[in-house]
Every structure is written in C-alpha cells, then in structure tokens.
Amino acid sequence: MSPEAAGPPVSELVRTAGSHVTELGGRLVHLWVVPGAGTPVLLLPGCAVPSYAFRPVETALPGRWMVALDRPGMLDTPWPGRLPTLAEEVATLLALCEAVGTPPVVVAHSMAGPHAEALAREHPGAVSGLVLLDASIEVDAQRPSAAFDRAWLAASKLALEGSRLPPFAVAAALSTRVAVWSQSQRLRINYSRPPGTEELFRRPDTLASLVAEQAAYGDQLADLEDLLETTTWPSTPGVVLTAGRRPGWVRKQRVLAHRTGARHVVVDDSRHLMMVDRPDAVAEAVVSLLPEPERQTDVV
Template identity: 35%
Template sequence: MKTGRFVRVDGVPLHVVVEGSGPPVVLSAGLAMAWFDWDQVAALLVAQGRTVVRFDRPGHGLSAPATAPPTAAGEARRIAGLLDALGLAGPVTVAGHSIAGFHAEAFARLYPERTAALVLVDTSIEEDPRTVWPAGMRTGAARVLGRALTAAGLPAALGPLARRATVRASRTGGPDRPPPSAGGPPAARDLVRRVYRSSRVWRGALLENARYRDTAAEVLALRTGRPLAVPVTVLAGYDGTSGRGALRWLARQAELAVRLGARFEVAEPAGHLVMLDRPGLVARVVLDAGQRRA
C-alpha cells in the first residue's frame, strides 16, 4: 500500500498513483473513499498487463481541497485533464464506484473517443433527482457545517473511527459481522489516520454530498443527448439476503443496466464496497469490459 505523486489539474493538486503497463484503466472511488480502497483490484489488473490510474478527487484522499462545487461535466473534464497530464492519450477503461459512477458515465458520454469501456461498480442511482433547496444554499450549508466540525476538532478526534465504522457497515454482513477473508486486509492504519484526521476530507465529502442530486440530474440530462458509444457493464453488490432493501437495490441496478444497454453482473456476496469484498470479480469485470471494445 503506497502513496503516489501530485499532478495539477485545473489548478488543483491531485494525488495519483500510476502502476503497470499496457492498456490504461482509471479507477475512481465513491464519496469520502480513497485511492487505497482499490489496492487489491489495481494489483490484479497490473498483473494482467494494464496501466492502472487511481486518483483522489479534490477534498478526498491526499488531494488538495476543492476550489468549486463538483459537477458531472467538471469531474469528467478532471479525468481527461489528468490523463493529459500523465501523457495517456489512448482510450481508457473507466470504472466508477458509487457517486463516482456519475463521473465515469459523464466522461464516457462527453469523451467517447477517449473511452474504451465503462464499468459502474454499485453505482449511485437517482431516477428522479429533485432538490428542495437551491444549490447555492446547500453548498453554503455544507461549508458552514465543515467549518463547525473542524472548529470542534471532530475530524482529528473521530475521523479514523468514522472511516472504520463506515467501511465495516458497507461490507458483506453489515456492522455485526466481520468482513470476509476474500476482501483481504483493511487499509493501513497510518494511511487511514493521515487521510481521515484531516478536516479537508470531511469538508470535501460534505461539499460533494451537497451537490449529489445536482450531479445526478446532470447525468440524466446527458443521457438524452450524449449516447454511449462504448461497452458498459453495471456491477451490483448484493449481500445474498432476502431483505426488501437489498432486493430493491438489486432491481434498480438491473433496471439501470437495461436503460444503458449494459451488461449486468452481480457480486454476491458483497456489500456496497464491492472492490473490498470481491476484488477478483471487479478486476475480471474491468478486464472483460475492455476486451469487448477491442
């Protein structure tokens, strides 16, 4: 488990880890997650002859704070700018987890010539992303809350604990059962402390979450005028239970695959953090998607 280097994109220093050689793959994690959550998937892809790019969005991981609220088009442009800075011109397979699925889909729609395949890993779904409060009000509230939490010292005091609790609850079996051995070791304690004791990460997550529905609405709008021209796979995490929530989520993921004309696969058993519970399956799906383009 290692850190990488910093690349400035649109004036913001982004933390990025690049490994391997061969056709490029970009991995983008969900809200408040970090580059090291892809460690096992990245290692498997590198072993199969891929150049793997993992990066932290502004306010996430080790990247600098965000200078503006995120948008789907802006995050797609960030991926393109990062690839330019790294000198990776060829088409890439882009995989987005959770909210980053919005960003990955926007990239595939806005930069089809630079996309080899799209993989959505237990992606966020919003069929009707309405908002009650104006975007500016929500953004302002997120910034005020971030400052208040920082002033209270909560990131330093509770950040790593909150990270561990969230990961445990988001893996197979939920909070009352240990994660499966198939998911491998947890993130290194020193990296978790380094990242999640920072108020920058809490503020970044609050800001991104405040614009969540706006980002979803933007992606829905892109679907009407920017058709996908690449192979798409929707990979859903399913814990194998018969709970109403789990089955409804699985059905929504399947419905999304139909709307996108995508291949649908299920990771079972797996929680929301599919890349931790089933890294081998995630790597296989990413490889298969890229080969379908070839």
Template identity: 35%
Template sequence: MTPPCPPYAPPGRFLRAGGVPLHTLVEGEGPPVVLSAGLAMAWFDWDEVAALLVAAGRTVIRFDRPGHGLSASAAAPPTATGEAHRIAALLDALGVTEPVTVVGHSLAGFHAEAFARLHPARTAALVLLDSSIEETAPRTLLPAALRTGAARALGRALTAAGLPAALGPAARRAAVRASRAGAAAADPAAPDLVRRCYRTGRVWRGILLENARYPDTAAELLALRARHPLHAPATVLVGYDGGCGRAALRWAARQAALADRLGARFEVAEPAGHLVMLDRPHQVARAVRYAAAPVPPGGRRLTRAARPPAA
C-alpha cells in the same frame, strides 16, 4: 535519543488537473484503466483490485478527487461535467492518449458515466460499480448555493472543534465495516494511511461538499444522457449480500434497470456490500478486464458470481 521520523512520502505524485493538485498513482503496463472511488473513499481502497489488474497486464491509474485522500481541497463545487473533464485533464497530464476503461464506484459512477458520454473517443469501456443511481431528478428543498454554503460552514465548524482529528479515523472504520458483507468484515486499510487522511478537516470538508451537491450532480447526469449517447460498452456490477431483505433486493433491481437503460452487461457480486472492491476484488478485476468486449444484444445477466480462485 530517538531519531526523528522521516517525512511521510505518499506513493505516486501530485498532478494539477482542473485547477487542483490531485494525488495520483500509476502502476503497471498495458491498456489503461482509471479507478475512481465513491464518496469518502481514497486511492488505497483499490489496492487489491489494482494489484490484480497490474498482474493481468493493465496500466492502472488511481487518483483522489479534490478534498479526498491526499488531494487538495476543491476550488469549486463538484459537478458531473467538471469531474468528467477533470479525468480528461488528468489523462492529458499523464500523457495518456489511448482510450481508457473508466471505473466509477458509488457517487463516482456519475462522474465515470459523464466522462464516457462527454469524451467518447477517449473511452474504451465503462464500469459502474454499485453506482449511485437516480431514475428521476431528485427534488431538493434548498437551492444549491445555500446547500453548498451550509456544507462549507459545517466543515469549518467541525474542523475548528477538532472533531476530524478526534473521531475521523474511527468514523472511517465504522463506515467501512457497515458497508461490507458479513458481520466480521473489517477495514483493511493501513492505520497510518487512515490517520493521515481522515484526521484532516480537508477530507471531511470535501465529503460534506460532494454530499451537498449530490442531487445537482444526479440531475446533471440525467440531462447529459438526453444529449450525449453512450457509445462505449458498459458493465453494471452490483453488490448483494445474499439476503432477502427488501432494501437489498430493491437496490439490485434498480441496478438491473440501470443496466437495461444503458444497454450494459449486468453482474451481481455475491456476497458483497456496497464496497464491492473490498469484498469481491477478483470479480471487480475480471469485470474490468472484459469490459471492452462487445455487449451481446440485450446485455448479459449473471445472477450469481463465480467464486474467486483459491489463494
């Protein structure tokens, strides 16, 4: 008779921050770095970047936002201010008192910038990794409460129909492939972790809820910029696939404009898709390591990425 499989023991631990148990992983020693992934991503998407930072003498803090990875579902709709305070609460729960380098990828760039503005004494540096960006407040046809209710109802319906269990991991794999540079780019995440997270309705409900509140989060961050100056040195790192497509060039130009607006360094990771941490982990780790250095007047523009050292 085959013995039963032992219960799954995820790496890290669960800490309550902002009223929600968050799956949290802390590794290494040295100046602290907080890594927050974009919409629909999980802690393991930072694996290679985290290993490089730990080897470089950093304490790396990874966590899954509510409804993502292994964390519990959100108790309330997400906001930029709420997620910024959640990061601060997580640092309190971990006993981290020194300033941190906070890294936000995609949608989490809104949260990371809000943290840097609302908690300047706790911020050593800010890194925005192919961050979401809005130059003006997005217009919406439906009020926030209606969008939130619709997202929750759709999440319940998808779960009841069994779609996350049937299609969740495949949808994750397809999204990752589409967001990386190169036709052969694949999802490096372990299949058991992908199944563990993306077969659950909890994760897809979390994704829908964050996506539904995107315009509100963007508008909130624009308002925070007007009231709370950014004191920490910042880096804007954009992924570029090396092509001449209009959309890719426009995205890079918008990221450069964001760097100008923040007085930040601007770097281009090439070749890279939206999931820069998977395509260019060495460059991401290098940008994080040097993020706290003072930004020269006018920022520093790098139009080509240095290639990572040979393995």
C-alpha cells in the same frame, strides 16, 4: 505556480510509480500510479472512499498499468471551497484520459459512476470500456433548491473549521471508520490503512470535501438526467456490477445497465465496497473489456 509548471508533465506522472499531486481539468487532484503494460485502467473511488481502497484490484491484475484518482480534498490536496459539479468532474476525467494517451478502461465506484457515464456520453471515444461498481443512480433525480446547496456549503465550511478541534476530528474519524466497515463484508472494525494515511479522516480538507461531495449528489444526478435527454450512448462496452443484497437496488442497477448497454452481474457476496469484497469480480470485468490479445495474457 501550477504542479505541471513545477514538475514533470502529467503525461509523465501517469507513467511514474507512486503518489502524485497534479492539476487536471483546472483542479488539484491526487493520483496513485502503478506502471504496467497494455490498455490503461483508471480507478475512480466513490464519495468518502480513498484511492487505496482499490489496492486489492491492483493485486488481482498484476502487470497492468493502473491509475487511481482522488478528487480534490481527499488525499494531499486542499478542498476547493465549493460543491463540486458534474461538469468539473468530467473535465478532470477528460484531462486524465488525455494524459494517459490511450482510451482507458474506467472502473467507477458509487458516486463516481455518474461522472464516468457523463464522460463517455459527452466525449465518445475517450473511454474504451466502463466498469460500474454499485454505481449511483436515480431514476427520477430531483434538483435541490439553491437554499439547500447554500446550507450544505456552509456545513462543508463548518466541517473544515470544526475538524481542527481534536474532539471533532476524533469523532469524525470514528464515524467514517464505522461507515466503511458497515459497507464491506470483509473489513473488520479495526481494519488497517496504508502507512501515512492513518490520519486521513481527521484531516480538515478531507472531511470538508466529503460533506461537499455528498451535498453535490442531487445536482450532479440531475445534471446527468438532463444529459440523458440530449445524448445517446456511444456503444462503449461495459459491465455493471451490483451488490445484490437489496432487490430494489438491483432493479435500479438493471436500469443503469440497460441505458449504458452493459452486461449486468449481480454479486451476492459483496456489500457496497466491491473492490474490497470482490476484487476478483472487478478484475474479471476489466479483463472482459480489454482487447482480445491482452485478455490472453492477463491472469486474474
């Protein structure tokens, strides 16, 4: 029985506060919902980033309706046992946009950036605005070989089984903590996690999904590059926020802003986890894309 058959419809869940597991685009996903008013805001974390990383942005936008998505395997859902495709990500996002009922402002971090860009290109009008946070971009993406994909799928399955062993799980949890700490200017190495999520990165499905998502990077970026050749940007307004510590990366981000017609803002005092380091800058970008009447009532 699908989650929709077993419980409230998704259109109701996305308006109900708290944590929910539901089916979107044929996949089980986790949603964190903050009910509120006005244009909905969808929050899409990057690879290995859980939805709760956006809590500082929620605080910076009080009273606003926000829905944060965790892709399959991350929080409370099983890893599907395959490398995710760009088409699957777009199908999930389109179903979420349809569930909220109003074209949302989408905030996409890192690897979720290509997912959101592909959604806007393939389904003009589904999104009212797009904020890209240090989003993934390759100016000449190379598609991996089938053997590469098979090897990484095997590695994902190995992570699933290996993480059932306590030493493996402890080492994996420690490495993810170090990785997250290194990508933020604000977090300390002993940063705290919300209650109930302390064991997240010891969870077999979580670790398998992280390996699978990283492995899918090349194919997804190559699929997006193919899409660039067959679509034009649908004039969706946007903001590209870039962590400004590496000149080469800033230049790539400038290309991303140009091809999406977005305003480009370099945030010097932030690392990759911009929603943690500079939630105020993210909130300001969201507000700038809201309808004029809503901008007057938002306090950032």
